[in-house]
Amino acid sequence: MIILGIDPGSRITGFGVIKVQAKECLYVTSGCIRITKEATAERLKQIQDGINDIVAAYQPTEAAIEQIFMFQNPGAALKLGQARGVAMCALANQNLTVNEYSAKQVKQAVVGNGNATKFQVQHMVQSFLQLSSKPQADAADALAIAICHFHSRNSLQFIPGANKIVRGRLR
Amino acid sequence: MIILGIDPGSRITGFGVIKVQAKECLYVTSGCIRITKEATAERLKQIQDGINDIVAAYQPTEAAIEQIFMFQNPGAALKLGQARGVAMCALANQNLTVNEYSAKQVKQAVVGNGNATKFQVQHMVQSFLQLSSKPQADAADALAIAICHFHSRNSLQFIPGANKIVRGRLR
Numbered sequence: 603m604i605i606l607g608i609d610p611g612s613r614i615t616g617f618g619v620i621k622v623q624a625k626e627c628l629y630v631t632s633g634c635i636r637i638t639k640e641a642t643a644e645r646l647k648q649i650q651d652g653i654n655d656i657v658a659a660y661q662p663t664e665a666a667i668e669q670i671f672m673f674q675n676p677g678a679a680l681k682l683g684q685a686r687g688v689a690m691c692a693l694a695n696q697n698l699t700v701n702e703y704s705a706k707q708v709k710q711a712v713v714g715n716g717n718a719t720k721f722q723v724q725h726m727v728q729s730f731l732q733l734s735s736k737p738q739a740d741a742a743d744a745l746a747i748a749i750c751h752f753h754s755r756n757s758l759q760f761i762p763g764a765n766k767i768v769r770g771r772l773r
Numbered sequence: 774m775i776i777l778g779i780d781p782g783s784r785i786t787g788f789g790v791i792k793v794q795a796k797e798c799l800y801v802t803s804g805c806i807r808i809t810k811e812a813t814a815e816r817l818k819q820i821q822d823g824i825n826d827i828v829a830a831y832q833p834t835e836a837a838i839e840q841i842f843m844f845q846n847p848g849a850a851l852k853l854g855q856a857r858g859v860a861m862c863a864l865a866n867q868n869l870t871v872n873e874y875s876a877k878q879v880k881q882a883v884v885g886n887g888n889a890t891k892f893q894v895q896h897m898v899q900s901f902l903q904l905s906s907k908p909q910a911d912a913a914d915a916l917a918i919a920i921c922h923f924h925s926r927n928s929l930q931f932i933p934g935a936n937k938i939v940r941g942r943l944r
Contacts, residue, residue, distance in 0.1 A: 642871070643865035682854065683858060688858045691821050
């Protein structure tokens with residue numbers, strides 16, 4: 603199983619790819635799609651093209667993205683929504699089901715505390731994937747989302763019959 | 774010149790196509806992409822696929838969409854942003870430059886009053902395009918956006934040298 607985590611943003615979209623082998627999580631790659639274009643439609647196309655390139659290169663079998671509930675600034679919500687929508691649609695175009703996890707779920711899965719700081723997430727991602735240095739913040743968030751999906755998939759397998767029942771929702 | 778106007782929404786995305794012949798606006802088609810899927814990524818893909826079908830069928834040469842500034846509800850802004858982002862990216866994928874107009878500009882262009890009601894917009898779209906009945910509300914908004922782009926393009930041609938200067942921004 604190869605999991606692609608996406609942390610969308612209107613300026614920087616983080617991505618992280620992990621591979622699951624014998625129930626262990628291995629780091630594959632991570633990084634950022636940095637938006638350089640000026641016109642909104644072109645900026646969004648850059649996110650889509652970046653995701654298409656990542657999917658072509660690493661052939662993920664599952665995808666996960668952060669679920670967003672709360673905002674203080676509606677203007678920022680609109681911009682983030684545009685980036686998130688394009689990212690989700692790009693994943694759907696590649697026949698990947700997009701699993702959504704809240705920030706709380708991601709932090710809980712990676713740090714064990716739903717209110718963990720960004721620094722704690724970065725630190726735990728580095729430790730969990732045995733990386734020699736801390737990944738960039740957006741890449742770390744994307745890897746954390748992928749790790750959260752791995753834990754969610756994994757824990758379901760320990761509940762007798764759960765995998766069978768839940769597969770329809772997850773796949 | 775064939776202009777496609779898009780009024781994006783998370784449930785219904787309106788579209789309207791007009792043709793410009795000898796500086797006159799002719800109605801081509803209009804309607805709605807109605808979202809039936811449940812999963813967010815699949816819903817967004819429906820918007821993208823709908824726009825792809827419209828572009829394939831009517832071969833627009835220009836595209837216009839509403840520019841959004843203000844929101845009262847950040848949750849709604851996120852959802853609208855997702856739909857709008859996918860619509861803009863789908864148009865960019867088809868090599869169409871996406872021209873953005875504020876609601877005020879659209880109402881001013883169609884009704885002559887930036888604070889016009891939805892009903893007034895519907896009425897003036899029907900009258901301007903000589904339609905036998907009022908178009909559905911979202912389709913009327915999309916046609917109004919297309920008409921606004923027509924007026925904007927047209928008025929620039931009357932300013933000596935403007936077309937040459939502004940073409941870079943519009944095209």
